[in-house]
Amino acid sequence: MAMSGAPSGQQSTGTKFAEGWYMVCWSADLGPRAVMPLRYFARDFVLFRGETGKPTLLDAHCPHLGAHLGYGGCVEGDDIVCPFHAWRFSSEGRCVDVPYASRIPPRAALRSYPVAEHSEMILAYIGPEGSSPRYEVPPIEELDDPAWTSLERAEITIATQPREVIENVADKAHFRQVHNQTIDQFEMIIDGPRATQRTIGRGGTLDGKPISVETVATYHGPAVQFTHLMWAYDMVLINAHVPIDEENLILRFGVMLYTGEGVELDRNVILTHMAAARDGYFQDVAIWEHKRWRDKPLLADGDGPIGEIRKWYQSFFA
Numbered sequence: 001m002a003m004s005g006a007p008s009g010q011q012s013t014g015t016k017f018a019e020g021w022y023m024v025c026w027s028a029d030l031g032p033r034a035v036m037p038l039r040y041f042a043r044d045f046v047l048f049r050g051e052t053g054k055p056t057l058l059d060a061h062c063p064h065l066g067a068h069l070g071y072g073g074c075v076e077g078d079d080i081v082c083p084f085h086a087w088r089f090s091s092e093g094r095c096v097d098v099p100y101a102s103r104i105p106p107r108a109a110l111r112s113y114p115v116a117e118h119s120e121m122i123l124a125y126i127g128p129e130g131s132s133p134r135y136e137v138p139p140i141e142e143l144d145d146p147a148w149t150s151l152e153r154a155e156i157t158i159a160t161q162p163r164e165v166i167e168n169v170a171d172k173a174h175f176r177q178v179h180n181q182t183i184d185q186f187e188m189i190i191d192g193p194r195a196t197q198r199t200i201g202r203g204g205t206l207d208g209k210p211i212s213v214e215t216v217a218t219y220h221g222p223a224v225q226f227t228h229l230m231w232a233y234d235m236v237l238i239n240a241h242v243p244i245d246e247e248n249l250i251l252r253f254g255v256m257l258y259t260g261e262g263v264e265l266d267r268n269v270i271l272t273h274m275a276a277a278r279d280g281y282f283q284d285v286a287i288w289e290h291k292r293w294r295d296k297p298l299l300a301d302g303d304g305p306i307g308e309i310r311k312w313y314q315s316f317f318a
Ligand code: FES
Pocket: 062, 063, 064, 065, 066, 067, 082, 083, 084, 085, 086, 087
């Protein structure tokens, strides 16, 4: 998104990030009436949960004298009150009260971002000022199904750029080397804001016995991916990244496992398989942290559709 050209007094970085829905935190990490400072996209935000439970994301710095609302701001109703002189802002970012003044300055407002909450995630739509969402991230239905375990969550900060994470979708040739998996069928399907990778192949169980592995992994926009993994167990994986700045991002990972309704699986078995699914993904991370981006990679036949996924990702830049 083009962040340059912001009105004076607002944040302007001149950096560019893909427009779309980003996961800004796990639902569980924003308690009732909680206020959280966030730094993403090389900008400062305040995220808070109103008294009705509604999450709101605003630019962080008060238009009055510039206090950061994420440090000491208080929730009242679904509004937030600045810690410095108590100006009060609604979830739309409008200033609705200046307690000591007879009149609210007409331009007193903070930029507010579209927010959605489902599937244990708080998502925010980040794009050029005034933009509204071009697509939605669907909820994960398995989360309400008693035949599935609850979601195990992990998160890490990585020194890399989103385009490295995205490119994984098209990278057919790394499975054998990085994940010890043979790929028999590989397909990438681009459908507007969604990019899906399907693989059918062979891997091993945790004991190393050969077993078939199938995945259907869909990016809903540039940053939120849901994967169905059919391995020793059926699993659903969440993989969502959000840039902190142009060189670092936070990657959040969630995994749940199908046990069958009323089936009691050993908790250790569940946790070991979930950890293995997570660690499989983190095998890629170890490469990303030290690799160098090649604008013009030298490709061989047998490589996946790297050019196509790059073009798709580019479509999120205005
Ligand atoms: S700086 Fe926020 S009310 Fe003064």
